[in-house]
Amino acid sequence: MSDTAQITTSALTIGYTHKGVTNTVAKDLELALNAGEFVCLLGPNGAGKSTLIRTLAGMQKPLSGSIQLQGKDFSDIAPRERARMVSVVLTETFPSGMMDAYTLVSLGRHPYSGWLGGLNSNDRERIDWAFNAVGAEALATRQVAELSDGERQKVSIARALAQESKVMLLDEPTAFLDLPRRVELMSILRNLAHREQMGLLLSTHDLDLALRFADRIWIVNEDGSIQQGYPEALALEGTLERVFANENLDWDAELGSFRAHPTPCLNVYMHGKGIHYAWTKRALERLGFGITDAQGKAAFSIEITQANDCGNWAVQYKDEQPIFTEIRVLIDWIQAQDWSR
Amino acid sequence: MSPSSADRSSTRHRILFGLLPLAIIALAITSACFGSVSLSPISVIKAITGASDLNPVHQQIILDFRLPRILTSMLAGAALATAGLMMQTVFRNPLADPFVLGVNSGASLGVALVLLALAPAGMSLIDGLSTSGQLIIVLASTGGAAATLFLVLILSRRVDIMSVLIIGLMISYTVGALVSILMFFSMAERLQSFLNWSFGDYGNVSWSQMQIFGPAIFLGLFVSVLFVKPLDALLLGERYAESVGTQTRKVRFFVLLGASLLAGTVTGFCGPIGFLGIAAPHLSRHLFQTSRHSVLIPASICIGALLSLASDFVARGPGLDFVLPLNAITALVGAPVIIAALIKQRNLKRLF
Known part of the structure; x- marks a missing residue:
């Protein structure tokens, strides 16, 4: 230059x-x-x-x-x-x-x-x-x-x-x-x-x-x-x-962008990497969840693994341990739960 | 980039620029054949070329009456069309005509003052509009046009182009109102002579007046040709025009002046001639499929002259013994032309 x-x-x-x-x-x-x-x-x-x-x-x-x-x-x-x-x-x-x-x-x-x-x-x-x-x-x-x-x-x-x-x-x-x-x-x-x-x-x-x-x-x-x-x-x-x-806007220093923030009332512990991780995180944020590093404070946890471009979501929520292979089903499941309890 | 399309349009332009002058000459000769005495095209050509075997009366009819009239109608049409084109570009408004700055109503006021106010006060110039009387009308109307133009240009010095348009319109209305008041207080026969003037007529320009009329029109047309390039730039809007180096204020002033000189001269000598100034530029765009002024100015000159000749030809009603108001005919010819062009293009945005 x-x-x-x-x-x-x-x-x-x-x-x-x-x-x-x-x-x-x-x-x-x-x-x-x-x-x-x-x-x-x-x-x-x-x-x-x-x-x-x-x-x-x-x-x-x-x-x-x-x-x-x-x-x-x-x-x-x-x-x-x-x-x-x-x-x-x-x-x-x-x-x-x-x-x-x-x-x-x-x-x-x-x-x-x-x-x-x-x-x-x-x-x-x-x-x-x-x-x-x-x-x-x-x-x-x-x-x-x-x-x-x-x-x-x-x-x-x-x-x-x-x-x-x-x-x-x-x-x-x-x-x-x-x-x-x-x-x-x-x-x-x-x-x-x-x-x-x-x-x-x-x-x-x-x-x-x-x-x-x-x-x-x-x-x-x-x-x-x-x-x-x-x-x-x-x-x-x-x-x-x-x-x-x-x-009304939060600066996300890691993403380098702003997002509207309804202050999250529930946190999720996530583990994993790759694009399935990234898009799951976006889905959770859109649904109003926060992401936490402390498993103890989380309402539920998701373990994300990836094989042959296919995602696998293993959820731990109270006593349930459902496993999802499509993000669509995962999102439907999250929305079906009553989180106010 | 795509030579085929450029070639196609320049071929179209060449054909049109070949045909239009032929059509103008043909119509001019036809027009010269008709009148109080019907003459053959051969005698018309003989009269023009000065052949000696022509009846001297016929020669005089053609040379002293019909030829100046035809020349006037061609020049007036070319002038109004070019002025209309420049006004439409400068104001970026498809409805702008040569008279948007009030040149027309200014001329009316000048003539109304002479015919309605001064004449009753003792000046006896109305009887048959004698030669000197005709000259006074020309002076009054040109003076009125110039005064109005001057007023509008002074008032518009510091405002944007849309405001110039509105100021021009408002001055027109104001001056028109003064004319109405003058008319209200006038006697019927005075009103009739004013009305006759307002119908428009190409027959009043003698060879001696042509020595002023002709050069004035040529000067105006010359100004328009000088501003071909800045007019193209103005199509982009004033800001873009400035960004490519156009001095928009200067250009605006001279273009408005040139257009008003054309419009004012025509109104001064022939009365207010409507519609040619709107119709001819639109028809040129439609026929030549371009917005470039290097094409549109010569195109408007040709089409304006042609429409004007045709209107005059129809107004004089060949074979009939009366003359229709020229202004009515230009509107009858002009309005359908605009409507047809709009319908063919389906919307104004594509045409203008």
């Missing part, structure tokens, strides 16, 4: 001024987005993620402080030159009538083309490359209006890629996508950052995916400061827990 900073900010304060009233969203930001780095911007709703993205993209003026793009002050860069340095993927939708995906992506070549917007062979090569990079070659001739959400998002990223910029800012590109599509998009973006030495900043609500894919994470705190760090470091330091956890 190269350390050349693509965007740096110094004493940057962002927010809005409306009717003379200034609403500061975040202040004194000292941020750096490096080439070859995939950064996820996390933070609670309304913390100012979109404001930061828009400010870094030059769509909104900072309240104070400055932004440097590749060492040049932002305000000294002409719009056309800036468009060659920064591209964006926004939450707003494209008006899409009578436009095929190829035409849409080709609009990303505007910072390079002549006054009529005609494409030369270099432009066409770059457009083809952009479609390839997001795996959307098959979509080129489709009408934008007829694309699914996931396909439209890919085309939207291809449009930004066509701009051939070293920095890409994405505002919640994974919203409205199903999980497999989100994972696919995140890995496409990370690979692009690494392979093309681009600085990618992506705002998201998806903490779990951000922790898995991001090279670094920026977290917007409630007080408007932004903390930067490696995902694992932020988890171990307890930063994630502090920012996101509340009385």
Whole structure:
């Protein structure tokens, strides 16, 4: 990973001024987005993620402080030159009538083309490359209006890629996508950052995916400061827990995710390993049980063994010792018991 | 990426751009044959080429009356269609027309002031709308259009594009209300001459007025061609447009100015001509299956000119001895065109 900073900010304060009233969203930001780095911007709703993205993209003026793009002050860069340095993927939708995906992506070549917007062979090569990079070659001739959400998002990223910029800012590109599509998009973006030495900043609500894919994470705190760090470091330091956890959510430091917690009233002792163990644990947590290491305090215990990809659950509950070979039957059994006794 | 589809659409474009001018020329010549005296296409061509063996009266009818009218109708149609296209793109609204900024009602107010307020106060220019009277009407309507446009642009300097649209509409209503009040206090024969103006007519542009009308329209069309690329970018919305380097405020200002110059000039010389400005851009998108302005602007110019010629041809009722209101015909031609295009595409999102 190269350390050349693509965007740096110094004493940057962002927010809005409306009717003379200034609403500061975040202040004194000292941020750096490096080439070859995939950064996820996390933070609670309304913390100012979109404001930061828009400010870094030059769509909104900072309240104070400055932004440097590749060492040049932002305000000294002409719009056309800036468009060659920064591209964006926004939450707003494209008006899409009578436009095929190829035409849409080709609009990303505007910072390079002549006054009529005609494409030369270099432009066409770059457009083809952009479609390839997001795996959307098959979509080129489709009408934008007829694309699914996931396909439209890919085309939207291809449009930004066509701009051939070293920095890409994405505002919640994974919203409205199903999980497999989100994972696919995140890995496409990370690979692009690494392979093309681009600085990618992506705002998201998806903490779990951000922790898995991001090279670094920026977290917007409630007080408007932004903390930067490696995902694992932020988890171990307890930063994630502090920012996101509340009385209804527990941070599971081992899983690296949050879970809603009805406080468990009964504990289960579990022994075993592998995926059958993991999913049994999830089932028990979903049913409202806690997991304990002390066999003495447990309401019942489960011994999980695994053979030829098949699970075997040996339960010890009072005097009963039922054995299950399917998790479905185990869950039915647990739900059939009267645990209030 | 898929050359076959790109080739298919450019073949379609080539065929259409070959056929449309032919259709325009054919319709223009046909239109020149009909009128108070029916003439053969041969005499029309002879008159234009200046052949000496033509009846001088016929030559004069064609050169001094029918030709300016046909030229006016083509230029007006092209102007309104291009202005409508630019307005629809800038406002991202399929119902926007060349007059959304109130150019039309501004012109009406100017004319109403002259015909309804000043004329009764002593100016005798209404009798048959003499040449100088016609010129005053042109000045009044262009002036009214320019004043309204100026007001809307000043008020819209610091607001977003949707607000510009609404401010334009509100100014239109306000100015329209003033016209109503003027009409309320006017005598019947004054009202009739105002009404005649509001029907729209391509027959009032003489060769000498064409020296202003023509260049003004060409200037407006030239502006539209200059902004082909930023207009394409604006299809993405203002934010995306800015992200690819478009200076949206500057573009917005000049495009609105250019479109209003086109619309205002046409209204000034021909009266308020409705529907061509909405119908022609939609028909262009539908026929050319694209949203790229490098195609849509020439397409709108051709289709606007064609629709306009056709409307004028029908309005003059070939073989009949009366002239229908041009505005009624453009609506009768325009509205079904829009409805047909919508039904064919099944929803607006795919068309616009």
